[in-house]
Amino acid sequence: MSAHATTYVPKSRIAKWFEARLPIVGLVHSSFIAFPVPRNLNYFWTFGAILIVMLGSQIITGVWLAMHYQPSATEAFNSVEHIMRDVNYGWLLRYMHANGASMFFIAVYVHMFRNLYYGSYKAPREVLYILGVIIYLLMMATAFLGYTLPWGQMSFWGATVITNILAAIPIVGDTIQSLLWGGYSVGNPTINRFFSLHYLLPFMIAGVVVLHVWALHVTGQNNPTGIPIKTGKDAVPFTPYATIKDVFAVVVFFAFFAYWIFLQPNYLGHADNYIPANPAVTPAHIVPEWYFLPFYAILRAVPDKLGGVVLMFGAVIILALAPWLDTSRVRSANYRPIYRQFFWLFIFCCFLLGWLGSKPPEGGYVLASRIATVYYFAHFLIVMPLVGLFETPKPLPGSILESVTGPGKQVGSSGLPAGAAAAPSTKG
Template structure:
């Protein structure tokens, strides 16, 4: 997994025997114990570990729930009620799984915004970034299909609305919709397909996440300055420095997660999903889960259905091209004053799109959705390419140690303070 040679030394004959045949302990040691990380990493760099913990929680609770769930249109809703009322600790498993999806997205959105601000997508981390975008797409597909499984009113009508979107695709749209439905409307075959895919996709996420970690260990971690590691004093071993920090962040994150599970279990859900699916009664306002709302607002921002679908998928796909859209040689947003202002404007744009996605598609809400959709794409397609040509960045530190301790302290420790910093787009 790591491109760094291991310093692991087996302590006994059994360990030596295993290491000579399957050096898995040495691999773990080089990747998660002795692996050098920048000494200035903040708590924003702990969300990768948080996401791995949340993925394990989702896998374990999902597998157990699948043992009691019935993927049939006539029995799905009652099987969920059975889990809640009759299965021992079934209520806990379901609330952990349902709220776990929301907290998974909270962590991944913070992880993405951190990467956007500190330029973690720049060379040589392009593949790492693209794998992250793939994970996001798999997460969204998994969450959507999971939301359909309770077979409540919002589940049924959400599936109907979203799957119908594919019908606007020229030539193959109707074929895709028929495949997803398994017939001529959303029904039992649809539920079976979604259950199968919802069970499969998390294991695909796990596989891509392992590739993501592997891709991280080749160039190493980015850091708040964007300056690459230049000596041993710029780095510390992953254990105990990052393991302690990761553990503290995981405990704090899980404490908030547990608060929602035990005290606000339905706060992030929708009340209509506690009503059995009824194809004859359309809910007054069909909305997806909160983590889809920005993309839902983009979908509804234009009157043309095909253009709306294209913009919705483009809003995610554009992230994969960010390593080439950003033309600045400076990696970290901390040293880019104009970029910093535009970045926080982009954060506000995403929050506004999320709010607009929860509003009815009428009147001023449509106009605002169009404005913020334009701002969303303008950030990537106009601002990012032009900023690299027009912006004057602040002076960069010569090393991570200088950024942490100051120039005098770094000079006193024997660091080559006068050395020119390596171009950040290459480190």
């Protein structure tokens, strides 16, 4: 998993025998203990660990919930109520899983924006970045399928709207829709298919995560300056330096997670999903979960159905093209004063699209959605290529060490700047 040689030396005869046949301990040691990480990483780099922990939480709670769930159009809603009321700690498992999806997306959006700000998608990390986009696509599919499983009003009509949208895809659209429906409309075969796929996809995500971590350990981590590690003093061992920071960040994030579980468990959901699915009654305003709202706004911004579908999927696909659209040779936006302004405008645009996606598709909301959609794509197709060509970046520090200690200073064996001594004792 790592391109760096392991320094692990087994001590016992059993450990030596096992390491000679399956060097998994040496692999873990080289990847998560001795692996060199830049010494200037900030807390935005802890969201990778948070995402791995959240993925584990979602898989564990999901498997447990699946033991009590009935994937049937007539029993799904009641089985969820059974989990909430009759299963020991079922309410906790369900709230952890439902709110865990939102926490997962909060962490992944921070992770993605950090990548875009610090240029972590640039060479030699293109494959690492594309694997991250694939994980994001799988997450979106998994979350949509999971949202339909409670089989409330919003679940049923959300499934109906999305599967009808897929039918707009030329040539294969009707086939995809028929395969998902399993009949002539959303019904019992549909929920069986959605449950099977929702159970399968998290394990596919876990597999791609392994590739993602592998690619990370081959190319090494980026850092806030975007400068590669040049000397041994630019880096510190992964354990304990990065490990302690990751553990602290995970604990803080889970405290935030606990707030939603115990104090606001239904705030991020929709009240209509506590009404059993009724094909004869359409909700007044059909909306997806909050993490899909920007793409929902893009979909509705286009009057043509096929055009909306193309732009909605294109909004994700274009992320994968960032390594080739950005023409700047400087990675970090910290040293790109013009691009940094456009980046914050892009962040505002994403939040605006999310807000507009929650509003009715009428009047000024549609016009604002169209303007925001144009800028979303312009950021990648116009801003990234042109700003990289004409911008004059700020001077970069000579090394990662210099960015931490300042120019001309060195770090001693204690990790403190050379010359920094302890205060003299006043005791005789």
